[in-house]
Structure formats: structure tokens, C-alpha cells
Amino acid sequence: MSEQVQERVDEPVDEPEVVRVTPAMFRRAALTPRMLALLVVFLTIAAVCARLGIWQLDRAVERAQINEAARVAQQEQAPATDLGDVLEPRQTFPGDLVGTKVAVTGRFDGPTLHVPGRVGPTGEVGFLVLDRFVVTDDGAAGPAEAEAVLAVVRGWVAEPTAPAPVPGDVTLQGFLQAGESFERADLPDGQVAAIAPGQLVNTWGGPMYTGYLVVSGAVDAGIEQLPPPTLPGGGLNLQNLAYALQWWIFGGFAVLLWSRLVRDEARAEAEEQVEDEQPADG
Numbered sequence: 001m002s003e004q005v006q007e008r009v010d011e012p013v014d015e016p017e018v019v020r021v022t023p024a025m026f027r028r029a030a031l032t033p034r035m036l037a038l039l040v041v042f043l044t045i046a047a048v049c050a051r052l053g054i055w056q057l058d059r060a061v062e063r064a065q066i067n068e069a070a071r072v073a074q075q076e077q078a079p080a081t082d083l084g085d086v087l088e089p090r091q092t093f094p095g096d097l098v099g100t101k102v103a104v105t106g107r108f109d110g111p112t113l114h115v116p117g118r119v120g121p122t123g124e125v126g127f128l129v130l131d132r133f134v135v136t137d138d139g140a141a142g143p144a145e146a147e148a149v150l151a152v153v154r155g156w157v158a159e160p161t162a163p164a165p166v167p168g169d170v171t172l173q174g175f176l177q178a179g180e181s182f183e184r185a186d187l188p189d190g191q192v193a194a195i196a197p198g199q200l201v202n203t204w205g206g207p208m209y210t211g212y213l214v215v216s217g218a219v220d221a222g223i224e225q226l227p228p229p230t231l232p233g234g235g236l237n238l239q240n241l242a243y244a245l246q247w248w249i250f251g252g253f254a255v256l257l258w259s260r261l262v263r264d265e266a267r268a269e270a271e272e273q274v275e276d277e278q279p280a281d282g
Contacts, residue, residue: 001118029263033171043118046255056244072202079244081103083135084104084139085140087210088147091209099175099176104138105138105172106133106135106137106150107169113131114127114157114190114192115153117277120156121224121227128155131152133172133201134150135209136169149206149207151208151211153226154223155226160190163222174214177211179197180198197210197212
């Protein structure tokens with residue numbers, strides 16, 4: 001008895017043959033009136049999803065612009081902190097100081113430099129106006145370090161010409177920005193490729209601050225004021241961007257679903273044809 005059971009277990013079981021859907025079979029099934037009608041429906045759904053995704057992307061850009069405008073207004077209206085309370089000469093520039101509004105007293109000393117290839121407030125490419133500023137009062141409790149030098153950007157010009165800065169001691173307000181990396185470039189006299197304190201200290205002397213100041217408020221005639229430096233973490237609104245991606249995924253899924261339905265239809269027709277071609281059992 002056990003041997004008969006074992007023989008039955010060992011007998012091969014006929015598995016149904018898997019029908020392979022060829023491109024011709026897929027094309028024939030796709031061109032049927034039913035599948036063409038479904039294609040119109042699914043393409044309509046995909047188009048609606050694509051449009052909703054674009055709308056969400058526009059919303060992401062719009063919200064980013066609104067948030068950026070509010071951030072800039074808040075920065076400009078914020079009270080200025082004394083430079084000496086947040087940064088000292090030679091101190092490593094902390095990333096969280098970018099965009100901090102500070103006040104500092106000193107005098108401009110030395111020829112004005114220009115930094116080419118910089119975008120102005122209206123999007124035009126021109127030059128930053130860069131000056132050597134000797135700090136005489138950083139607002140800290142103790143006296144400022146003697147002859148400490150701060151790089152100051154007075155604004156932007158379309159051509160590498162700018163009026164001389166105000167002589168004598170002046171108090172500036174502006175926004176801090178991290179110093180840039182040194183860049184080698186073949187430039188005319190009076191121009192530098194980057195606002196790099198590590199490079200400027202060789203010609204300006206020190207001690208020097210590792211960041212620089214972008215002047216806010218009234219600037220000299222002929223020089224356009226720059227907006228506050230961009231803070232980390234800005235950009236598109238992530239929530240709306242995620243919604244846009246979801247709508248585009250839904251649209252792609254609709255097209256893939258139609259393709260799957262066509263493939264299933266083609267396979268079902270092929271299997272029926274195989275069954276019809278098989279001889280009937282006697």
C-alpha cells in the first residue's frame with residue numbers, strides 16, 4: 001500500500017503551460033475597440049494627474065516665493081546686533097550666522113575692488129563693490145582688536161566703476177555672509193574672483209574676519225543695494241512638491257494599468273486558442 005502511495009507521489013504533475021505574449025499578440029489586443037476605449041479613459045486620467053501635478057509644482061514655487069519675501073522682510077526689519085557679540089577676527093565663521101544683521105563702526109581704507117560675474121537685484125550680471133573696512137568699534141564690551149579688517153560689500157554695479165566710500169568713521173549695518181573659497185583667475189587690476197578672506201589678508205593685512213558684510217539700507221549713489229544673503233533650507237515647498245510627485249506617479253500608474261489589462265487580454269485569448277487546438281481526450 002505504501003509503495004503505491006509513493007508511486008503516486010512521484011508521478012509528475014502536468015502544470016499548465018505559460019503562454020508567452022508576443023508583441024504581435026499585444027498589438028492585436030490593444031487595437032480592439034474595448035481596449036482603445038479604455039486607453040482614452042486612462043490617458044484622460046493621466047492628463048488630469050499631470051495637470052494637477054503641475055498645479056502643485058506651481059503652488060510649491062509660489063509658496064517658496066512668499067516665504068522668501070517674508071523672510072527678507074523679517075531680516076531687514078530685525079534690530080542689528082553688535083558685530084563683536086557674534087564674531088571676532090580670525091574666528092571660524094559659524095554657518096548659523098549667515099544672514100545675521102549686525103552693526104559695526106570703522107573706516108574704509110584702501111582702493112575699492114570689484115568682483116565680476118555676480119547677479120544683481122534685477123537678475124543682470126555685473127560686479128560686486130568690495131572694500132577694506134578697518135573696524136574701530138565692534139560694539140563688544142571690551143575694545144575692538146586693533147586694525148581688525150572686515151570685507152564689506154557695498155552693493156552691485158553693472159560696470160566695474162563705483163564712487164569712493166564715505167571718508168572717516170562710519171557705522172554700517174548689514175548682513176553677515178561666510179567668506180568664499182579662493183579662486184585663481186586672470187583678471188584686470190582692481191578685480192578679484194571671489195570674496196576670500198584667506199586671499200585678501202595677503203594684500204589687506206590682518207587680523208581679519210572670516211566672513212564679510214553685505215551693507216543694507218542706504219548705499220552710495222550709483223550702487224544698487226543687494227538683498228540679504230540666502231539662508232540654508234530655502235527652496236521649493238516640500239509638501240506641495242511631494243503632492244506633485246504623487247499626482248505624476250498616479251498618472252503613470254494609469255498608463256501602466258492599461259498596459260497590464262492589454263497583456264492579460266492577449267494572454268487569455270492565446271490560452272483559449274491553445275485549448276481549442278488541443279485534441280479532445282478519447
